[in-house]
Amino acid sequence: MSVTESNGLRVTSMFAPTNSFKVPPVSVLESCSVLQKVRYKRFTNLISKNVDAKYDTGYLKYGFVEIEHRGEVLPQCMVCMKTLSNSAMKPSLLKRHLETNHPTKKDQDLSYFQRLAEKAKQQRIDKTGAVYQSSSGNVKASFEVSLLVAQNMKAHTVAESLIMPAAKIVIRNVIGVEAEAKLSSVSLSNNTVKRRIEEMLIDIADQIVAAVRSSKYGFAIQLDESTDVTNCAQLLVHVRYTQQDKVNTELRLSQNLSGTTKGVDIFNVLNDFFKRNELEWGKLVGCTTDGAPAMLGRKSGFQAHAKAVSPNVIFVHCFIHRFALSAKVLLPNLLACLNRVVKMVNAVKTSALNTRLLKLLCEDLGSQHTCLLYYTEVRWLSRGNATRRLFELKEELDVFFKQKGHEFQKDFEDKMFIVSLAYLSDIFGVINHLNLSIQGTACTVTQFISRLRAFVRKLELWSNNVKNKRYGMFELLSNLPGGYNGQSDDEILCHLTVLKAELTHYFPDVDCCPYITNPFSVDPADLPVGTGEQEQLIDIQADDTTQAMHKEYYPTVFWLNMASYPTLAGRAIPQLLIFPSTWECEQGFSLMMNIKPKSRNRLTSPGHDFLCAVSKVVPRIDRLVEGKQIQIAH
Template sequence: MVLEKQAVEKMVVTVRSLEGMLVMAGTDGEATDGGETEVKGCEVEKKVDDDNDDDDGFYGFGNMPKRKYDPTYIKYGFIAIERGGESLPQCVVCMKTLSNESMKPSLLKRHLETNHADKKDQDQTYFQPLGENVKRQRLDKTGQMYQKGAGIVKASYEVALLVAQNMKAHTIAESLVMPAAKILVKHVIGEEAVAKLESVSLSNNTVQRRIEEMSSDIADQVIAGVRASKFGFVIQLDESTDVANCCQLLIYVRFTQNNTVKTELLLSQELSSTTKGKDIFNVLDNFFKQNELDWGKFALCAKVLPPKLLSCLNRVIKIVNFVKTSALILGCSNCSVKISAPTTRLLYHTEVRWLSRGNTTRCLFELRDELLVFFMEKKHDFQKDLEDEEFISRLAYLSDIFGALNHLNLSFQGPNCSVSDFILKLGAFVRKLDLWIKNVERKRYGMFKLLTTLESEPNDQFSQEIVHHLSLLKTELMYYFPDVTCCAYIAHPFSVDPADLPVGTGEQEELTDIQADETAKMKHKE
């Protein structure tokens, strides 16, 4: 009996401790909301509510599931309030807030009958206005004040987004969008609704701030996606000139997210000084460090131009940069040269501009006669280059070969380009290089359109340079892409025997499934 008495005393202490915890957790002082516990003699009785969903008994108190509010609870005079990340019932009569464990019809009804007996026969039409009044007084996310403010802010952001998407001045929101919205609301809804629009801020500074915040949020999402990419990421650099003639460095990134491949703009930054490779690398390296991005494995193709062709290209760059940086642009009022060529503007050359070499050399080749007259008037050393037939021949060849590479690069672009397409196109280009080498060795230059427009054919020395360059280019491509043969079953999956494929790789089984798919057969025939 002594041992039983001690055990009962310990259980009484435990029960009282739990009751104290319920009171401190924000109940309305009714410690029996979760069930009343009484100690009688040597027995402990637990008065449990008669709800079938009551699974939060005395034992396992710390692992109780969170209960959710049901809109039908308004008939008991209760609405929901959020506090500490959980939903709590709040009485619309006395404003008391019960614990989450009390979010049960029987307990809510008990509170109504015990504390507000005069209102226990009222229906939900009586309690709904009281609930709306309580919500208007709240400042949390469930209150009307918060919801109204959130709607106003959301409207401001969406208008700022439209302004940015349509590339309009920030002032258009306040000077045009808001007045137009007021006119529409006035004639369609009424004067009272117009006053509500006054609380939507669309000033110049607000729109600018909204756009900057959305831009920052998008950048954070892209960087987070790059960090979390399971298979790493690849980048592409593009340097362009804006309307103010300032150099802008654009960096695009491709990564995987949610089992899909995404391509996003990673960085857009003005190059304030020069556009050398060192400057671009420093910008990219600083961005990676600031955003804690790891450098991937990037393969930089070596320059395979023979010395004389490389010297010609460097001379072309100097000519173009001299004309552009000196503001001696063809076609200006103080220039006596009349433009008769199809190209009327020279393009800057830079190591990172996409397709820059082909565009630069082609533009200079088409403007060679006009530039020669121009440099003759200025008595500049560049006159000798444009009078040299070998220089012009090399310039024509560079324009042709860079144009072919540009065409190959463009064929790799687009959302529907697959790995098999890449392999097929690259393999075809390698075979073209073999064909071009044989043609040059036989003194046939018809595949180089600009080179064939010249009066004199390339001499033996220049022909050897072309063959040497094409051979180096093929060797470089084969080094980075050693296997340019596409698997036969990719192009012709229904004419290949699965038994001829490697065992244990899953390719045999996958090809068998494809060959048994009638829908796939129909699509393949199309």
């Protein structure tokens, strides 16, 4: 860049930075030639276009205040409300506008323009105006009410048909009619609530995706597919990831599958989701599904396609599903007893009259319960609930069936049937207790392994107790009227042995890193050499602080605080992230029935409401409100 000086006038090219320009004295300008003056004028015009002028409070005497538009400060006339460009932010131009366009106002004092400015502030739509403050409150209220509608899984019309009228009634009677009128400016129409929920869902999804991307130790997923009341296939995907010093579990995908539900279809949906949100398959540490061939098929199932793009991912067949399959095994006599129980329950429950008569009989006898419970094979806990309830009402049912003259009365006179019923109620109760203990969002693979090992040891202990004629571990069996004399010991021993064999068959590969649950009980010499695990484990075992933390925290929290031991934490935390079951998905399908019942069967895609309802992430409503353009009523 060349700089030319002539007669003290410094002229720079158009590429010069604006801060290098210095205004010459007037005497120098007067001594310049005509050509130099023209060049100087052009250059100053160019400079004035590139530099934003700033508002001065003294401009109010010309009738102008400042407003902000797209990040630029502009002058606005308080008389005609006309907005000028930033380049007009000069006293001479502002004064000329006042004298030319409003000659009758040029002699007004400053207080007059101050009153106009205050009035205009009430009508201004930028963030400093009262209109914005009021309208933003209305929009925020609309968002928060829409979030409540989604969280309570109600129809969108409930906001306008119930919530708004109820709010007006409360406000009118508690505060007054004037306050009630302000509620009319809050938009809660069906379409508005739908848009608000969709916008909050996008914000929630952005937060979850950002957290999953930044998860230091990768992430794990569980997925399952089921059909709703209209036979639409719904795919749910939950994700578990680390965020700072905690582990979060969130529903990340609720997708309607319009066509087939093969393994390749499910993989394509999930792969498109990964690409769209820039998630890496390489960071996926574990995937938990049910045992359907479409999921776990090694040739054409979802597992085969996922292994092709992420070979190191660990696939887990839902532990609860496997445990339920292993617990289904029954010997012929026990199975016959269970079938007899099902027939008794159905004989009563399928008849409305029998149901009412049994209820009246139980009330007259002062029974603890007044009805039986259905047994459904797909509901794994119903076996224990149905058998125990029937056992507790056996005396009432005996009276009931005798009054009816039904053949079931003979079963309650059969000692072997009562013994088998008591044993089934006891063992099913223990199985249900273990099933419930491994449900929930905080359950990990290591917790299930420890409880499964404990249950297997209990089976061995109970077998020895039965051989020694000790039956105290079976509450109902040991407290039978007249006592239990061991006539079914062989059958009980055989069932306990078969149950243990089934558990071993369905869980042959249950193993995990040895130091996850208790790093202080592991010998460092048992770990691989050259990986750094031996040395880091010795450091942990020698640190008194880590010992105190291990006693206070759960394994997941403990290892998240062991970031100073990266090798050990890098192996332990990914295994703790893996879901042991598809419990969250199964619970999600149950909740989806509330959003899409038979009365709303035309709702093809309930995913927006569903994700907002079950997500623990709070939408950033204030940020959404700021992004809204405030509309002025005409």
